[in-house]
Amino acid sequence: MHVFMVECNPNGIAGIANALDLGHEVTLVTADPDFYLTVSPLAKDAFAHERCHVLKSDTAFSLDALEEIVRNVHAERPVHGVMTYSEYHTVHAAHVARVLGLPGMSVEGALNARHKHRTRLTLQGSGVRQPEFVHVKSEADVEAAIREIGFPCVVKPSDGTASLHVLHLKDETDLAGYLETLSGVTDYGRGVVRIPDVLIEEFVPGEIVSVEACVLQGGDVVNLGITDRVMSGFPYFLEMGLTFFDDHPLRDELYALNSVVLKELGIDFGFVHVEYILGPDGPVLCEVNGRLTGGIVPSLMKITSGGVDPYLEVIRQALGETPRLPVPGEVIATGRWFGSPVAGTVTNLDFSRLDGLPGFHEAQGYRKRGASITRLATSNFDWLGHLIFTGANRDEAAERAERALDLITLEVAVDVAR
Known part of the structure; x- marks a missing residue:
């Protein structure tokens, strides 16, 4: 079968390699093939495979341009599944799946997860606990919004990822430095253009955990396990370690809350990664990512589940199969x-x-x-x-x-x- 992949991430190259090993054909659309060759030891062999087609496109971040690309690819070699491992491209994958009539997350659900201000605004009045926040459409309005929220606060681009440009601000000096830095950020590389929207949120102290889940075809939410976090110190939010397990003391509450969050946002298909702050009054929603968790977490999931590879299961689900679910085991x-x-x-x-x-x-x-x-x-x-x-x-x-x-x-x- 033929898998159309909209960008990837360094560890996700393993998914391409697995799909090729199973006899599938893979077309990867990317603005920068050399990026993967630099960061993944698997990329060279995968890209050289006779069934792997790497299409370089500087314009594929435009939905119109991407749609034209996939229609041309589909006309030449019919596409059977569409997916991405990239946070920046979840909406693109959802859009392409809809264009071809293939399994995928709803575009509305993908947008609600991808843009953090849409997550916050959509969940207002739902009963889901969130930080107090202000959404602004330009960094020029950040300073006034911070006056409303007050110090300390957390400021983040609405379309960021990997904690990039997410900062804990404690005073005016921090604010001035942040605004100067953000003003120079117009893109995230690989053709990804930054939208101007910014969120300013109250700082909620507490441990950060995530719930890894899979929404099956038909909308049933399966909560797979919990990932804890070892974080660096302020003002940045670097992840320095984590563990995938399921016996967290707040597991049942987190799983119930996560199911509500996904349904309220319209996230109706695929693997999903949702972060929560365990605040003084209970779990507070941090952010939602409409794709498989990143970094090394899929490797942890494969180890503790006894060999179920999440990278491969994303592809299997995109091809219309029922994915095997990587739930924590005894190790x-x-x-x-x-x-x-x-x-x-x-x-x-x-x-x-x-x-x-x-x-x-x-x-x-x-x-x-x-x-x-x-x-x-x-x-x-x-x-x-x-x-x-x-x-x-x-x-x-x-x-x-x-x-x-x-x-x-x-x-x-x-x-x-x-």
Whole structure:
């Protein structure tokens, strides 16, 4: 069968590889094929496969241009499923699926998840607890909105992802710096144009968790498990670690709330990732992502579910099949990311001291020797790599992973002139 993929993400290249292994044909539309060749060790072989077609298009972020592309592809080689792993392109995938009459999330539901201001506005009056917020349509209005919400607050672009340009503001100095930075952001790369909408929200203290779910054809919501978060300190919101499991003390409340959120937003198909803040008065909705969770969480899901690969199940569901569901089992998997305390050039990254440690499953670096790197500071794009450990429970797995971070050898050449 023929899968039409609208962009991807670095780890999602594994889904392309899996689909090819099963005999499927894949067409990937992307503004920047070299991006994947740089960040994924699987991309070179996948892109060279005879059944993988990589179409470079600088205009595919335009729905009209993308529609013309997919109609031409479909006329030449009929498309049987449409999907994406990319947060930036969930609306695009929903639109293309509708154009071809194939399984997919409703465009309205995809828009309600993709744009954070639409999530907030749609859920007003639904009974779902959300932070107090103000939606503005230009950064020129951010300052006045912050006066309404007050410090401390959280400010975020409505169409961002990976915690990029999400900031905790405590005072006027933070605000001035943020506005200066945001004014220079017009796109997110790979042809993705930023919309001007911004959300200003009250700061709600509490642990951040996410519920991973799958909405089956017909709209039935299946809550799969909960992912906890290890976060960096303010003012940024970097994720530095997580665990996928299901025995959280608020599981039943979170699952019930999540089902309400998805139905109210019109999210009627596909894997979904929804984040909550466990505030003083109970769970508060943080944001909704209308696609499979990113980063290393799909790998954790595959490990603890006994081999059910979420990347492949996204494709199977797009092709009209009933997906197998990766629910946590007896072995729990956790991951930790790491970065550099300074900018420079990677001269050595070595994981050899992790071999043989109890629960060690995987370690991976994202930058080769000689690559220029930034300091771990502002967003998840600053990560240099990750490691994954397993344990009999969340605490054991997390303890093993935390200890292992000290055994990674990272050497960086610093340009003192910079």
